[in-house]
Amino acid sequence: MTPAFPGEGAGDFVLSTALVAGILLVALSYRVTGIKFTRFGVQAWAAFAAAVVGTLALFSVSLGLAATGLIWWIAVPAVVAFVWVFWLASLIFSSMRERLRHVR
DSSP, X not given: OOSSSOSTTHHHHHHHHHHHHHHHHHHHHHHHHOOOGGGSOXXXXXXXXXXXXXXXXXXXXXXXXXXXXXXXXXXXXXXXXXXXXXXXXXXXXXXXXXXXXXXX
């Protein structure tokens, strides 16, 4: 139960909405860029999964800090999440670049 979605099935609704939004982002990004995510390779997918899980974990930490009233400390997990995703995005980019190097 959340304030935005009161009721028993709120958690399921939020999770299913996040999954549908992720699938739509992947599908629409292929239409825009022409790059298929299925050809990323295992290392890139693992980095992507680590980025999602790490960001969600740090978001939970931010919510915990906000709930306890430590408002100024919320910036710390936000900065850590930014650095984490930036680093993992560079790993994904280098993995894709390596795969493209072997295609030619």
